[in-house]
Amino acid sequence: MELHEAIGTRLTTSTDITTLVSASRITHGDRPAGGAPCINFFEVGYIPLVDGIIESSRYQISCRAGTPGSAQTIARQVMYLFHNLKNVVGDFDFQMGTVEDKFLVKEPDTGLWHVPIDIRFVHNNSTVS
Numbered sequence: 366m367e368l369h370e371a372i373g374t375r376l377t378t379s380t381d382i383t384t385l386v387s388a389s390r391i392t393h394g395d396r397p398a399g400g401a402p403c404i405n406f407f408e409v410g411y412i413p414l415v416d417g418i419i420e421s422s423r424y425q426i427s428c429r430a431g432t433p434g435s436a437q438t439i440a441r442q443v444m445y446l447f448h449n450l451k452n453v454v455g456d457f458d459f460q461m462g463t464v465e466d467k468f469l470v471k472e473p474d475t476g477l478w479h480v481p482i483d484i485r486f487v488h489n490n491s492t493v494s
Contacts, residue, residue, distance in 0.1 A: 366454070366455040366456050366457045367457075368408075368422055368424075368457065368486060368488060369393045369406070369407075369408070369424075370393075370455070370457070371454040371455060371457035371459065372393075372406055372424060372426075372447075372486075373391065373393055373406070374454050374455060375446060375447070375450075375454055376388075376391050376404060376406070376426075376443070376446070377391050379442075379446055381442045381445070381446065382404075382439075382442050382443065382446065385402060385435075385438060385439045385442060386402045386403060386404050386428075386439060390402065390403040390404065391403070391404045391405070391406075392404075392405045392406075393405070393406055393407065394407055396427065396429065400431075400475075400477070401429045401430045401431050401435075401477050402428075402429060402430040402431070402435060402436075402439060403429050404426060404427065404428050404429070404439065404443070405426075405427050406424055406425065406426040406427065407424065407425060408422055408423070408424055409423050409424065409425045409483065410422070410423035410485075411423070414487070418489065419460070419487065419488070419489060420487070420488055420489075421485060421486070421487050421488075422485070422486050422488065423465065423483055423484070423485045423486075424483070424484050424486065425481050425482065425483055425484075426443050426447075426481075426482045426484060427479060427480070427481045427482075428440040428443060428479070428480045428481075428482065429472075429475075429477045429478065429479050429480075430477065430478055431477065431478070432478060433469055433471075433478045435478070436469065436477075436478035436479065436480045437469060437480060439480070440467060440480035440482055443482055444464050444467065444482060444484075447462040447464065447484050447486075448462060448463065448464045448484075449461070449462065449463070450462035450486075457488070458488060458489040459486060459487075459488055460487045460488055460489065461486070461487040462484055462485070462486050462487075463484065463485045463487075464482060464483070464484050465483045465484065465485050466482070466483040467480060467481070467482045467483070468480070468481065
């Protein structure tokens, strides 16, 4: 399992998230078409820490909704899900998740409220045996 798959699994299997955003509206890469609410996520930074054994990847998890309050509610649940995360998902070993930044903006092209959250994941390069 790759990091983006483990992140997607955490998001789509969390009932705290899927009660706010349908699992089918959570995607890796581009924002799902067709409005809100939705979540998309992608890697925005990477640092190898210990000779390729321990890695640090920064992902942006973007939460969108029709109102600022709804976007913030979704973002809050995402932050709770990943901040201080130390867990194995499938065969992927998360050693630490840390929320690094979050803000609120209205997208002029879609009219949606958007909360991008930057989260740093420290993880093993290899899978758990």
